[in-house]
Amino acid sequence: MKRVLLIGDGASGWPLPEYAGRTALQAAKKPYLDRLCSAGRLGLAQILPPGVSVGTDTALLALLGQDIAHLPSRAHLEGAGMGNRIDVADWAWRLNLVSISASGKMLSHSGGDISPQAGRQLVEDLLLDTKLHALLEKFNFRLAVGSGFRHQLVRKGKVEITTIPPHDILGKQVEKYWPVGGAGLRDIMTHAHLLLQRHPLNHQRLKEGKLPANYIWPWGGGPGAPLKPFSLLSAHRGLCVAHVPVVKGIASLLGLTVANVPGSTGDIHTNWQAKVKAALTGLCSGYDFILVHLEAPDECSHRGDWRGKIKALEILDAMARALHLGLEKTGGHYRLLVMSDHATPLATRTHAPDPIPFFLYDNHSELAHGRAYHEIAAAATNYQVGGQELLKLLFSPPGEKGGL
Template sequence: MKYAIILGDGMADYPIQALGGKTPLSAANKPFLNKIAKKSLTGLVKTVPEGMKPGSDVANLSVLGYEPNKNYTGRSPLEAASIGINLTDTDVTLRANLVTLSGEANYEDKTMVDYSSGEITTEEARALISDLKKSLDDDLHTLYSGISYRHCLVTAFGKAEGGFTPPHDITGKKIAGHLPTRKEYLDMMKKSYEILKNHPVNADRIKRGLNPANSLWFWGEGTRPALENFESKYSLKGGMISAVDLLKGIGKLTGMRVIEVPGATGTYETNFKGKAEACVSALIGGLDFVYVHMEAPDECGHQGDLEHKIYSIERVDEVARRVAEGLSAAGERFRMLVCPDHPTPLSTKTHASDPVPFLIYDSAAECDGAKEYSEAAAKETGVYFADGSCLMKELLK
């Protein structure tokens, strides 16, 4: 038996008037998922425990069967693992976004224009981080370059506190009231603005009509986690496919094989076909389980981009189809879980804690499912998992 999880990050949403009251998931052209939903265990699952913030960190740990209440120590340590940072027990890590702030003279008066600096390229971002390190790194603080706008700050002997706010939660809002309460971090953010505002990389981006990456923004604080090895936990050899450091870090920390896919970007322009092919190849080649994570629907939700959120969902459908067809052609029996980690509604442009629709398809055993794969259809089945970390057990039955 082979197992696959096909996860569309932030894929769930709320009904939209422009779609006739449908959600993007319901409105999307997804023939394969609708077909298998009719013969799959389909329902809703709550991936974010009560009292926890609805982040991709918490929700993806939950989907993988790692109870967040017991295993979660912060987002940035997971990303740090992917970057290759060896943390000590006294290190505190922070996600360091490259963001676009408005141009007011006083830092506190600025507005969060873009949490991703127009999804700045990794090449451009590395040039900026390299210059920031020259001024900001010291005996206690070290910046590390990641992917696109996502980077990491490690503070030796630090404290995992400071009133940090995810920048995607305040898009279009004044940053006053959302700034770090610890002076050392606020000072670094202010200094980063002075370094970046006239940087040649940003001057070139402005000429091209792109948002400049003119400030660091710290959030996602945490300390080194201790996650159980995936193979020890499930007696399965596992693999992780994702473009983002968060999921790669979870893969590394749980001993899964992190599978790199050329052209995987974390956007709606990512190499969806390559991810599907890599999943099939890994499963046929000896792995028992592969987690295929696609960031695109989430990014589109944060940007309020309806057209490309629907497009991304349709690509998730294609990935699920390619994986199923590839395994069937190889004569493999398989079980496949398809779900989002959390909703990223276009109306709010940030994460929500609402239950999300899932389906578990068995290539050799059909059951009564739902009329389609959507939030409403999943709710109609009456199937509900209040604890998202139990979903993995259901997949592996």
């Protein structure tokens, strides 16, 4: 049996006046998702227990059988997704390239949306500087090169540093938000700024009217933790098709193969066709479980871009259609689980702990309830499961008909 898990990151949310009092999932035109949902098992899933910070990392790890009381830091997960495996005993922070104005205001948490290549180049060039190299070595830090604005700062052994995520201080004076603790860190950040400020790539960006990626900014650090093997996955050959490093990292730490998809961006201009192609190629080359992740709905929700969120959900629909057609071509038994990892309501532009709507389509056990795929219809079924139950539905043996 082939099994596909399609995740629309932050796809679910709340009713919004811009959508005439509907949610984005209700307002988007998604005929294919609705058709598959109307013949599948529809319900709500409470993936995270109350009180746990809601994010793609926590939700996906809970879904994939991990103990959320002992999770690795986000930097460890993202590092793994970027090919930078960080020792579990080391402490690691996400290191953003950011843009800070001459007057000290945080203008962009993403270095003015620096491209994957340019961001990589800037950090690679930082590492060529002998003074920065000496400072890092003296204070036991190292920089791990990622891509775009996302990199990692690593330190041997435990050190408490209080940090603020740069996306939480957009438009604010950064002076009172500098990281506190971590001997030498401020010197490292200051020297990196001097190097970035005079880097030709940033001169070019200024000429083009773009913001310079002129500072490094660590946040969200912590130690690593080993992930435990996930029994439901271990019997399968799994492939992950995703753009964002945190999803790729979790997948790779759990033993899935991670596809590299050209043109994926983590936003609405992503090459979703290439992602579907990678998933279908995987299905035809012996993988029997494919995790496909679309980041765009979450990005649009954080931006407050309600039109973009509709577009992102329509891309999710197109992906479901193409995946379904590909699965049909295999001629065998398959299941398609479609879900949001967490809600990201446009009203708050941040993650919310609400249960998320999901549906499980099984081509050998079609239902005929006729309900569309959205929060209200899912709640009306009165069928609610926990995260791990949800994956049990997907992975149950064929005879058990996916719990349908």
